[in-house]
Amino acid sequence: MNDSADLFKVDDIGRTSLFYAVAKGDIEEVRKIIFSLAGTGIGCQRLSLISHKDQSGITAAEVAEKLGHEEIRQLLILQRNVEDKLIKKRKTWYVSPNTNQVKRRKYHVSKNYNPDSEC
Numbered sequence: 001m002n003d004s005a006d007l008f009k010v011d012d013i014g015r016t017s018l019f020y021a022v023a024k025g026d027i028e029e030v031r032k033i034i035f036s037l038a039g040t041g042i043g044c045q046r047l048s049l050i051s052h053k054d055q056s057g058i059t060a061a062e063v064a065e066k067l068g069h070e071e072i073r074q075l076l077i078l079q080r081n082v083e084d085k086l087i088k089k090r091k092t093w094y095v096s097p098n099t100n101q102v103k104r105r106k107y108h109v110s111k112n113y114n115p116d117s118e119c
Contacts, residue, residue, distance in 0.1 A: 007033060007049060014054035022060045022076075025069045030060075034079060047083035050076050 010016055021029035037045040053059055061080070064073035 007037065016049065016052055018049055018060045019054065019063055022064045022069060022072055023067060027072050030072050030075065047080060050080045
């Protein structure tokens with residue numbers, strides 16, 4: 001996975017590599033995937049991947065829930081919620097990839113940033 005575009009490739013049922021890392025219960029691979037993408041309110045790649053639904057209409061977080069991978073589900077839901085708030089409200093919060101704790105940034109998003117702009 002050298003290219004972030006590879007992370008968005010879908011198989012014949014609409015699933016990305018994130019779905020398969022979740023299904024394996026591999027939290028380190030899940031972290032590697034989501035934190036390799038732009039996020040933290042500057043771009044929406046991470047939010048887009050976490051929010052992606054397969055052909056049956058479920059997300060990777062829902063797969064985690066169905067398979068009992070609660071820590072992975074919590075990570076994905078928390079990260080999705082933080083990214084969504086950052087993009088929509090231009091807040092300066094992020095989730096630490098090491099601790100899964102929400103933290104405040106020491107800098108602010110540029111005033112020129114448009115949260116409604118296309119990804």
